[in-house]
Amino acid sequence: MGLKEKRFTKTFQEEKYPALKEQINNAAGFDVTIDVEWDTMFEDKFLHLYDDSYPKIYFQPLIDAFSAIATDDMGKEALSESLKKVVITNKDDHHNPTHAYTFEEGVLQVNHSPILNADKVQDRTDVLVDLLENNL
Numbered sequence: 001m002g003l004k005e006k007r008f009t010k011t012f013q014e015e016k017y018p019a020l021k022e023q024i025n026n027a028a029g030f031d032v033t034i035d036v037e038w039d040t041m042f043e044d045k046f047l048h049l050y051d052d053s054y055p056k057i058y059f060q061p062l063i064d065a066f067s068a069i070a071t072d073d074m075g076k077e078a079l080s081e082s083l084k085k086v087v088i089t090n091k092d093d094h095h096n097p098t099h100a101y102t103f104e105e106g107v108l109q110v111n112h113s114p115i116l117n118a119d120k121v122q123d124r125t126d127v128l129v130d131l132l133e134n135n136l
Contacts, residue, residue: 001039004047009038012054020059027066028083029076037089046115053118058088058110060121061097065128069136078136082106090114097127103135 001009017036025031041054070076084106094100095116101124102109108128117123 001042005042008047008050012051013038016051016055020055020063023063024059024066024086027063027070028079029066029070030080032062032066032083033085035085035087037087037091040090041088041114049115049118053115056118056121057112057114057124061124061128062086062110064121064125065132068125068129069132079132082136083108083132086110097124100124101127101131103131108132 021032021034024034036058042050046053066079069079086108088110090113091111092099093113094111095113097112097120100110100112102111108131112124
């Protein structure tokens with residue numbers, strides 16, 4: 001990760017991430033542990049698009065999926081008892097949500113390309129809801 005990426009990451013962490021994290025916690029009904037592997041989430045030629053794409057790819061689907069699951073006490077309880085941590089990374093450059101999410105031993109891994117198909121938030125949300133509902 002070069003200086004441009006480090007600057008972007010620092011700005012995003014300070015200016016956007018806290019509000020997104022708060023929305024995730026509110027949607028889930030508890031303080032969700034999130035481990036973002038920032039150094040895996042860059043492709044130099046797309047740096048100018050990350051400010052818009054990061055929320056759509058990594059955070060809004062979590063907010064929407066947790067909101068859908070935690071609509072009642074049963075859902076909130078199942079989520080809080082089962083979800084131990086969320087890991088956000090881009091190790092395998094997945095852009096199809098059916099391959100980008102895993103949920104094993106309480107760890108929800110979001111392994112998605114930071115740029116491709118950014119506007120397909122609902123597709124990612126649907127896959128997440130299905131994955132979590134089948135594993136909580």
